[in-house]
Amino acid sequence: MPASARSGRPRASSRETIAEAAGELFLERGYDATSVADITQRAGVGRSSFFNYFASKADVLWSGLDDRIGRAEEALAGGAGVRAALAEIAEDFAPDSLALAITHAQVMGLGSEWERERAVRQARVQRAVAVRFVREGAGDLHAEVAAAAYAGAVLAAVWTWADRAGSGASLPDVLDRALDLAARAAP
Numbered sequence: 001m002p003a004s005a006r007s008g009r010p011r012a013s014s015r016e017t018i019a020e021a022a023g024e025l026f027l028e029r030g031y032d033a034t035s036v037a038d039i040t041q042r043a044g045v046g047r048s049s050f051f052n053y054f055a056s057k058a059d060v061l062w063s064g065l066d067d068r069i070g071r072a073e074e075a076l077a078g079g080a081g082v083r084a085a086l087a088e089i090a091e092d093f094a095p096d097s098l099a100l101a102i103t104h105a106q107v108m109g110l111g112s113e114w115e116r117e118r119a120v121r122q123a124r125v126q127r128a129v130a131v132r133f134v135r136e137g138a139g140d141l142h143a144e145v146a147a148a149a150y151a152g153a154v155l156a157a158v159w160t161w162a163d164r165a166g167s168g169a170s171l172p173d174v175l176d177r178a179l180d181l182a183a184r185a186a187p
């Protein structure tokens with residue numbers, strides 16, 4: 001049967017429905033008090049559908065940024081410039097589950113796991129940028145310090161943008177300013 005003739009929800013719709021249900025539940029009950037079963041029940045999907053899209057409950061919040069970081073890692077490994085690869089993270093980035101969580105972290109009860117997950121993403125960006133700088137001839141220490149500045153700039157920009165969503169500042173503009181600051185440490 002052709003894909004267009006199949007019944008059921010389209011894959012993108014299921015992913016969005018699951019993320020929306022999770023966000024609602026995290027706001028209502030708190031992150032720790034919400035289980036994957038709660039999310040799938042609210043979304044009207046099975047447990048296997050949840051795991052088709054997300055590896056864990058935390059991934060519901062982070063998947064949009066993770067996809068973008070993955071593309072930046074690929075671009076850096078392929079020879080793209082650091083600033084250009086990182087700037088792409090912000091392009092067409094619409095408010096999503098992560099932005100909701102940033103602005104409502106206290107209400108959702110996001111704690112140490114939240115900070116750990118942020119550090120994981122920052123470390124991914126840092127590792128990819130450091131490898132790129134070393135490949136360009138920078139010493140290990142300089143590459144690590146500069147990469148840490150760039151990785152910090154990316155995450156700080158996302159947080160600042162989400163916290164100030166009503167200010168009208170776009171994520172590309174906020175990230176551009178943050179990357180300017182990080183460039184001071186670049187080799």
